[in-house]
Amino acid sequence: MQVARAQQGLRELILAGELPPGKRVSEPAMVERLGVSRTPVRLALERLAQEGLVAPGASGGFVVRAFTAADLADAIEVRGTLEGLAARLAAERRPTAAALAPLRDCVAALDRVVAQPVLSEADFDEYVRLNAFFHEELVRLAGSGVVARAVEQAAAQPFAGPSAFVQLHATEAAGRDTLVVAQEQHRLLLEAISRGEGARAEALAAEHARVAQRRLRAALSDRDKLTGLPGGSLLRLAAAWP
Structure with a gap:
């Protein structure tokens, strides 16, 4: 303890x-x-x-340690690859309707959040909570302690977690649009797993992490925003990220 x-x-x-x-x-x-x-x-x-x-x-x-932009991008890529593996394993194990129920309920709750035309700070907080649960449940459905530990380690890197950039979205006019795209991917992931489509689920989970990659690229254009987030002080951005 x-x-x-x-x-x-x-x-x-x-x-x-x-x-x-x-x-x-x-x-x-x-x-x-x-x-x-x-x-x-x-x-x-x-x-x-x-x-x-x-x-x-x-x-x-x-x-x-200090981190470069490339470090952050690599950590997100690793997390996405590992979550893709988790999604494939989950689909191949064909979970029952009861096992999938928590994930379905989470997706429905996320739908209700992003359906609102304007999101409040409380809405973004609720999205973060539900998004974290979605990703935890995805890994749980894989049924692999090895994969779960690897995902946890990858997500522990600064800005590599699935909700790392949601706080930035809250300050942007297009913030809700970004969450709508991510939520559609959540829905497609659930569908692929429920149908036992392992390869599709793996590809969707990897693509889902690419949303965070795109947000990282955008965020790097405004260092003040990044340094204001947890872990921002660890960034060393002297070297350009291609």
Whole structure:
């Protein structure tokens, strides 16, 4: 329990920019700040190193990593590929109507959110919650702990999660349109899985992640927007992304 608490606390400090890129993470300071003992902090840092948020320092310990635009794009691509695998496995296992019911209910609830002509901040928050559930349920239906762990690790990268850019949509005039497109892909994914169409489900899930790729490209044109999001302080955008 203490390790999970330390891991979450450290991740929040890093994504909030309180531990900037290149900074060595002081274990004694984190012990005091997080209210846990030193061993859980060390184990939490090792887990974050596996996630890619920190890296071993030259003189020992761990330092916070910086990310390029290409890093973010690759992380989204990996997540999409893994979710495609999950979608194919789910379809090939032909889940029962009862097993698919939570996913169907989620899609129906998302339909109600995006059907509104104008979305409020609360609507975007609700979309984030339901979207997270959709992606979790998609992976659950695959029935593979190996795939689930791989997806979780890929999605832990800054801006790689399925709802990473929804906060940006909320500030844009065309924000609702982007969510409508994503929701149509949710609906098609559900249809493919329910029909046992593995190859189609895999392709749809991979294409679904490409929406996030396109939003990343658009967001990179306004660095202020990105740096205002959790994890934005970790970006190093000097190198152009093709």
